[in-house]
Amino acid sequence: MKHNFISVYGRVQGVGFRYFTQRLAQKYNIKGYVKNVQDFVEIDAQGEDEALRQFTDAVIKGASPASEVREYTIEEREIDQHLTTFKTE
Template structure:
């Protein structure tokens, strides 16, 4: 069985109702990053394949946010492993 390494990112701040998930998907697609993004309670949760290239550039864009109406206050990054893998970047 193959184990896939992933990065789990939680983004807190004004990140719901401002197009944050769509923006995140656009950035991930542009950079060739696979994973998921979804709204959870009062934050956004992102999972990406750790083996993707350009992760630093992706994180920089996430920290910036989609517009002046969004505001990222805090980002937490954790690493993990799974038997599942991502084939695209999806909004959940």
């Protein structure tokens, strides 16, 4: 199990990025949230190692067809036992 905090920059707001990220989270059984923050999108994601890697790769490629990820950061965090769902905020 791993827990990552991902910040995604580029054309990621107003293009369905959060919706597609939520669908990816459901596909890979990821818990956490995605939300718009100023000029980037913040993703708090926790799941099994390989599932989280695949989820992260898909997000970085551009979760929505209209999005364009120009830059991203990934910060590893401690496991949070309170994460039970994936929300769009």
